[in-house]
Amino acid sequence: MTFDATFPSRRMRRMRRDNFSRILMQEHALLPGDLIYPVFVMDGKTKASAISSMPGINRLNIDGLLNMAETAVNLSIPALALFPFIDPTLKTEDASEAWNPDGLIPKIVRKLKSSFPDLGIITDVALDPYTTHGQDGLIDAFGHIDNESTVEALIRQALVQAQNGSDMVAPSDMMDGRIGAIRLALDTEKHYQTRILAYSAKYASAFYGPFREAIGSATSLRGNKKTYQMDPANGNEALWEAGLDVHEGADMLMIKPGMPYLDILWRIKQNFLMPTAIYQVSGEYAMIKAAAERGMISEKECVMEVLTGFKRAGADAILTYYALDAARWLKS
């Protein structure tokens, strides 16, 4: 590229002077159709229960969720991503509640799909809501997260989700080979249309703290997740991870968290040209919320700036706890 014209014949401010020319030169625009709303679901009669580290976000029971789903549909949000708060008495070392066909997630998916057939339902494939130790995988005799037995468990979990109507299964566990194994299992059972959203580059991040409170795995989590989630210091490794997921049959790739990993989003999108999502995680939400509550920043403007930044960096879809707010702000 050459920039031979220079000041004063080249004036960058000319196009910025008026609203009409600012709009004409705008390269990216956020749409409600870009947003996926992650929601925390729970059993029981209480409609909503607050999450202290995520002001404004509640765990919802089925009634609360059906009301919220209607709001999401009216705001043109294409999909919800469900995360369960599992009754502590149902948690075990082997996470078997994760593939109980009458468990919380299968029940909720059936209900949502019958009430809102066109609303996309994405279900999380990972064991952390179901294990007593809060890890995403199963622990072997030596205390390590065992890849092969975990993948077997994830297959069972993904199959139950697909059998009960999940549109898209989203493995967030970071085990090796799980995308291919789940694709094969889905195809063997003729769930050809069940999509896979692969958490390809999921980093071992401190920004997941509020989420762990939300699903009730924070107090039980033993150790950290560094033997399966990625080191924030690494970028090239994320391309290997994404390439493997593409080969194994992922329909869409995801990068997580969001704001500290825009370079990873850009590189993955440029390299694979796949449908690509980014997850603005719980700690990123909490950070903006807390600063806004203290009057330090303008919440709406900061949120819209971050979400637009995700699009500029290559995101086709954005998981954000601000989805409802952002869709409302876009409408007004």
Ligand code: PBG
């Ligand atoms: C775990 C999972 C996590 C999130 C989504 N799925 C947390 C973790 O890996 O401990 C985090 C999402 C968020 O922070 O909003 N399977």
